[in-house]
Amino acid sequence: MIERAYEKYFRRNRLPHLWCPGCGNGIAMKAIVQAIDGKDGWTQDNTVIVSGIGCSSRASGYMDFDTLHTAHGRAIPFATGIKLARPDLNVVVITGDGDCTAIGGGHFIHGCRRNIDLTVVLFNNNIYGMTGGQASPMTPLGKKATTAPYGSIDRPFDACKLAEAAGATYVARSTAFHVQHLIKMIRDGLDNKGFSFIEALVQCPTAYGRRNKLGEPAKMMAWMRDNAVMKSAWDKLPDDKKVEGKFPIGLFYQAEAIDYDTAYEQVIERAHSN
Amino acid sequence: MSTARLMQGNEAVAEGALMAGVRFFGGYPITPSTEIAEGMAKMLPAVGGTFIQMEDEIASMGVVLGASLAGRKVLTASSGPGISLKQELIGYAAAAEIPVVIVNVQRVGPSTGQPTAPSQSDVMQARWGTHGDHPIIALSPWSVREAFELAVRSVNLSEQYRTPVILLMDEIVGHLREKVELPDEVEVYPRRQPKKSRAEGYEPYTPDEDLVPNIANFGEGYHIHVTGLIHDETGFPVGSPKVTEDAIRRLHQKIERAVDDIVAVEEIFMDDAEYAVVSFGGTARTVYEAIYEARERGIKVGMLRLITIWPFADKAIYELASRVKGILVVELNYGQVVNEVRRSACGRCPVELCAKYNMQIFEPEEIEDAIDRMIEKVERSGGFRAEGRSVNVEVISHD
Amino acid sequence: MKAEFTIRNERCKGCGICVAFCPKQVLAIDPLGKVYVADQEKCIACGQCELRCPDYAIFVEKVKEAGAK
Numbered sequence: 001m002i003e004r005a006y007e008k009y010f011r012r013n014r015l016p017h018l019w020c021p022g023c024g025n026g027i028a029m030k031a032i033v034q035a036i037d038g039k040d041g042w043t044q045d046n047t048v049i050v051s052g053i054g055c056s057s058r059a060s061g062y063m064d065f066d067t068l069h070t071a072h073g074r075a076i077p078f079a080t081g082i083k084l085a086r087p088d089l090n091v092v093v094i095t096g097d098g099d100c101t102a103i104g105g106g107h108f109i110h111g112c113r114r115n116i117d118l119t120v121v122l123f124n125n126n127i128y129g130m131t132g133g134q135a136s137p138m139t140p141l142g143k144k145a146t147t148a149p150y151g152s153i154d155r156p157f158d159a160c161k162l163a164e165a166a167g168a169t170y171v172a173r174s175t176a177f178h179v180q181h182l183i184k185m186i187r188d189g190l191d192n193k194g195f196s197f198i199e200a201l202v203q204c205p206t207a208y209g210r211r212n213k214l215g216e217p218a219k220m221m222a223w224m225r226d227n228a229v230m231k232s233a234w235d236k237l238p239d240d241k242k243v244e245g246k247f248p249i250g251l252f253y254q255a256e257a258i259d260y261d262t263a264y265e266q267v268i269e270r271a272h273s274n
Numbered sequence: 275m276s277t278a279r280l281m282q283g284n285e286a287v288a289e290g291a292l293m294a295g296v297r298f299f300g301g302y303p304i305t306p307s308t309e310i311a312e313g314m315a316k317m318l319p320a321v322g323g324t325f326i327q328m329e330d331e332i333a334s335m336g337v338v339l340g341a342s343l344a345g346r347k348v349l350t351a352s353s354g355p356g357i358s359l360k361q362e363l364i365g366y367a368a369a370a371e372i373p374v375v376i377v378n379v380q381r382v383g384p385s386t387g388q389p390t391a392p393s394q395s396d397v398m399q400a401r402w403g404t405h406g407d408h409p410i411i412a413l414s415p416w417s418v419r420e421a422f423e424l425a426v427r428s429v430n431l432s433e434q435y436r437t438p439v440i441l442l443m444d445e446i447v448g449h450l451r452e453k454v455e456l457p458d459e460v461e462v463y464p465r466r467q468p469k470k471s472r473a474e475g476y477e478p479y480t481p482d483e484d485l486v487p488n489i490a491n492f493g494e495g496y497h498i499h500v501t502g503l504i505h506d507e508t509g510f511p512v513g514s515p516k517v518t519e520d521a522i523r524r525l526h527q528k529i530e531r532a533v534d535d536i537v538a539v540e541e542i543f544m545d546d547a548e549y550a551v552v553s554f555g556g557t558a559r560t561v562y563e564a565i566y567e568a569r570e571r572g573i574k575v576g577m578l579r580l581i582t583i584w585p586f587a588d589k590a591i592y593e594l595a596s597r598v599k600g601i602l603v604v605e606l607n608y609g610q611v612v613n614e615v616r617r618s619a620c621g622r623c624p625v626e627l628c629a630k631y632n633m634q635i636f637e638p639e640e641i642e643d644a645i646d647r648m649i650e651k652v653e654r655s656g657g658f659r660a661e662g663r664s665v666n667v668e669v670i671s672h673d
Numbered sequence: 674m675k676a677e678f679t680i681r682n683e684r685c686k687g688c689g690i691c692v693a694f695c696p697k698q699v700l701a702i703d704p705l706g707k708v709y710v711a712d713q714e715k716c717i718a719c720g721q722c723e724l725r726c727p728d729y730a731i732f733v734e735k736v737k738e739a740g741a742k
Contacts, residue, residue, distance in 0.1 A: 067500070
């Protein structure tokens with residue numbers, strides 16, 4: 001009987017999880033606990049997992065930490081409150097493309113701007129899965145959704161560029177195919193003292209893949225394998241090779257900046273010296 | 275030892291919250307409540323607390339709920355338009371049973387309304403602003419001193435019953451300046467603590483004898499799960515009719531069974547009163563003046579002042595209606611509390627309304643006039659509700 | 674036998690990801706929609722199946738040869 005060390009981070013009595021067969025969320029959730037596993041200063045007692053609403057955000061219920069399943073789009077404000085009230089706690093946010101960039105879009109950019117020390121992992125399945133396949137701000141142009149039956153005409157967000165522009169100090173992307181790479185991207189994000197953002201591209205075979213004739217879950221993952229280009233290679237790629245469908249993965253941005261907790265310590269000092 | 279200071283109602287709220295143990299404030303600017311945020315921004319860091327100005331009102335609610343779950347006592351403040359936005363997470367706080375105090379310094383609505391003229395038109399919003407069956411506590415002060423006291427009480431009630439409490443101010447009291455003597459310390463209700471360890475099978479939502487659960491704070495090793503979904507004692511969502519019914523019933527009953535503890539009213543000039551005025555908040559100050567003048571003319575009228583708005587003072591109103599000939603409800607809106615008074619009076623006496631919603635506060639003469647008309651009408655109809663229904667005695671705008 | 678498998682049937686949803694990414698065609702889905710080891714001899718214990726299983730239902734490890742430390 002083989003049992004992995006990371007299993008202790010799951011509420012095993014609540015498995016199997018509710019995600020559809022072949023859903024990439026399970027891969028991303030495992031990547032998070034594997035990134036946490038063995039990390040100095042990270043225990044199940046001093047780590048809080050905060051999520052919003054949607055398929056991605058059900059992850060918190062399966063993870064054996066203090067966990068908070070908030071309201072749609074609101075994970076980052078709740079997480080900000082936890083981190084400011086208890087700066088000694090580690091706080092990880094799990095969110096989705098609709099949760100983070102539509103209804104929670106305002107909170108997302110302001111979390112980045114403050115450089116509050118959170119690690120935000122966005123499970124990007126390109127669709128609203130829980131409600132049955134409506135277009136999200138990260139549904140690619142031309143792809144079909146129940147609310148875009150003729151193909152989406154809304155230009156999608158690049159959440160990584162958004163995070164960088166808004167002030168996040170660690171920005172990376174990986175996919176459910178590139179599991180080891182995804183774990184590393186998350187682990188490095190946990191190390192960053194400040195707002196870390198990791199986009200994990202995950203397949204939604206049920207609400208997105210089927211409607212867009214993308215095939216079986218494994219075929220959707222093979223598409224990730226065939227179209228993701230490591231950042232270093234992407235940068236050398238001539239523009240005419242950056243064709244539709246190809247996309248970069250890897251660490252996109254990292255910067256040194258004071259995080260919000262540290263900045264607030266200065267406020268307390270100034271208040272005392274007044 | 276206590277210190278006397280001249281301060282406005284909003285400042286008194288900040289002082290009271292701080293003394294009650296609030297160490298976290300998240301907010302967004304809006305007149306006429308901003309002085310509360312400004313006071314907290316200045317005072318909190320000096321006591322090791324945290325102030326944060328958020329990107330919007332929803333985030334302000336989210337950030338304080340997160341901080342509350344992590345063990346801090348928390349406050350947020352706004353006015354009507356902002357309170358409308360906060361409703362989503364007021365419901366979350368009710369469902370997940372997170373202590374939080376929300377101050378609403380009311381102004382004229384709907385929508386942006388009349389910034390920022392005084393009003394008392396968010397009474398029903400305070401009760402039913404967020405969706406779904408849920409309990410709420412709302413308190414309304416009539417003086418700067420009482421703004422301080424009720425800020426303390428709001429924090430204590432939110433901790434004791436683990437429920438959102440709305441401190442329903444109005445612009446009159448919020449911006450009123452009075453000399454206040456603040457105590458050096460106040461009675462503080464501490465955060466409820468788990469009575470079992472994780473090994474002993476602790477469940478965060480198992481209610482105590484008072485039907486309130488002792489939910490652990492984050493970061494104390496309990497590994498709890500908190501959700502806005504209907505959940506059982508474990509805190510995890512369950513899609514069963516029985517769990518749903520039990521959960522919603524307990525949310526209500528933890529407040530209903532404590533109604534005598536929560537509901538406070540004040541009777542003024544009621545000993546020999548034949549008629550009563552029911553009012554609350556800043557408006558009750560003008561009512562006081564009007565009653566005083568009416569009594570000078572020999573009219574036996576008194577006031578029942580609502581301090582607790584929600585849960586409603588059903589019992590006090592019923593008893594009042596059983597011993598006076600008529601009740602006049604005076605409120606700075608189109609008529610909200612009057613319907614609750616009529617419901618609670620159970621037809622024991624006529625209930626009339628004196629309403630005003632033109633940006634201006636009441637003049638004592640308007641209320642005195644309404645008292646006279648109410649008495650005249652009651653006496654003309656034989657001293658009792660001849661038609662079994664009431665007609666509004668409305669004080670309309672004069673301009 | 675080079676590899677040892679643990680399959681948690683109660684977790685498997687039969688999505689076929691492990692079957693598709695197995696480089697040696699070791700795995701298959703049974704008629705009830707659960708994964709099973711069809712040809713264990715071919716397994717090289719590369720772990721690709723375990724790596725991408727979204728349901729934590731399949732685990733594989735290299736078996737140490739007899740006498741080896």
